[in-house]
Amino acid sequence: MASSGGPILVQKFGGTSLSDSARLSNCADRVAQAVGAGHRVVVVVSAMGKTTDQLVELAHSLGSNPDPRAVDLLLATGELASTAMMTIALKNRGISAVPLGGREAGIRTDQSHGRARILDIESTRLHDLINEGCVPVVAGFQGVSPIGEVTTIGRGGSDTTAVALAAALGAGSSGGGCEIHTDVDGIHTADPRIIPKARRLSEIGSEEMLELAAVGAGVIQERAVIFARRFNVPLRVLHSQKPGPGTLVLRETSSMERNSVVGCALRRELGRVGISGLQRGHHGQAVIFSALADAGVMVDDIVQTDGDGGISLAFTVEHAALAEARDVVRAAIDRMAPGDDSIGVDVEIGLAKVSAVGSGMRSSIGVAGRMFQALSLAEIPILNITTSEIRISCLVPQDRGDAALAVVHEAFGLDRDPQDGPILGLADQEQE
Secondary structure (H helix, E strand, C coil): CCCCCCCEEEEEECCHHHCCHHHHHHHHHHHHHHHHCCCEEEEEECCCCCHHHHHHHHHHCCCCCCCHHHHHHHHHHHHHHHHHHHHHHHHCCCCCEEEECCCCCCEEECCCCCCCCEEEECCHHHHHHHHCCCEEEEECCEEECCCCCEEECCCCHHHHHHHHHHHHCCCCCCCCEEEEEECCCCCECCCCCCCCCCCECCEEEHHHHHHHHHCCCCCCCHHHHHHHHHCCCCEEEEECCCCCCCEEEECCCCCCCCCCCCEEEEEEEEEEEEEEEECCCCCHHHHHHHHHHHCCCCCCCEEEEEECCEEEEEEEEEHHHHHHHHHHHHHHHHHHCCCCCCCEEEEEEEEEEEEEECHHHHHCCCHHHHHHHHHHHCCCCCCEEEEECCEEEEEEEHHHHHHHHHHHHHHCCCCCCHHHCCCCCHHHHHHC
16 A cells, blocks of 8 residues: 555546446556555546547437536536446455545536636545545546536546646655546657557657647647646656556656657647628727637637728637637627628638647747648648747648648658657758
């Protein structure tokens, strides 16, 4: 049994990893190994398999707009079932384990049902349990609001739960950290299901990981990466069913200035809302995007142009949110300019976004040119371009998304082992 002074390790297991009793048993073995190695372990679990999807479908079978409080209560049962199953498996291995819902684990959130934010974690009970040699098994994805209602914190929220618990428990300062056990063996230079030659990265900077998560790399929820970076929690991504070193996510890595691009990602199924004819100086941007925020619509890239006909805006959202986004925009315009039919609202579907990410972009020349040239040679249209200090994203037709990812991956030589030398930007090669 772990000693009272051992490192604190939070282990999170995803839904695919828990999809049947055999997989769940393998995960329980991972926990037992960590306990045997002297760690004070906290386990966080997602709902088993496709349980959350099935519960969402069940809720909507009774009506198109189910009560969000009731939906949160329903969805929370998926993680609670996993918590009970994991506890049973651990006790069968002779490990003292205690199942906890989000409320019992002290996870306090705001009152935004379906997309709640974690406000605080009252960790006294968790500390007491782990210091007694028990393994708390915590239901991920959920918490309790200030008025005592069950809340959920959005898809992928168990990742956020795990890192937040690691931060609250001081896992990093104890010599431990947080492990995300999933169905891949780490972070890759691209999705290996699309790019078979994609390499597993032994480590990646948290800033780069955050950008990749935001643009479509679905291995870790971006809010979890933010927590890990903010509270200095060492974070490792591992395969739940196979042994291996995985990928370590760090605030900084030794290779952060070595390569201009460390990875690329694809976000499929995007739509775009276009707004034309906004008058200058009427604060239309504030009205429209405040309305979208109030409705909980997550907006991706935003582009503004100014022409003779006034201001035009365009922003992308996931297909699932496109109809709601359009309706919210139209309602906001009607409130802002009643009876004004000169402001147009258009919707475009069938888009995808390919992105290249690397902190070395800050000191590299020609990265954008290389990416655009590669897409051009492959005759893949670029419909829009957005950038950050360490990211370049191109909007492309959805049916060319996989091809665009392959082209960008090859253009930056991401299938190469970095030990063979730095992967340079186009201008750097020309200079040599």
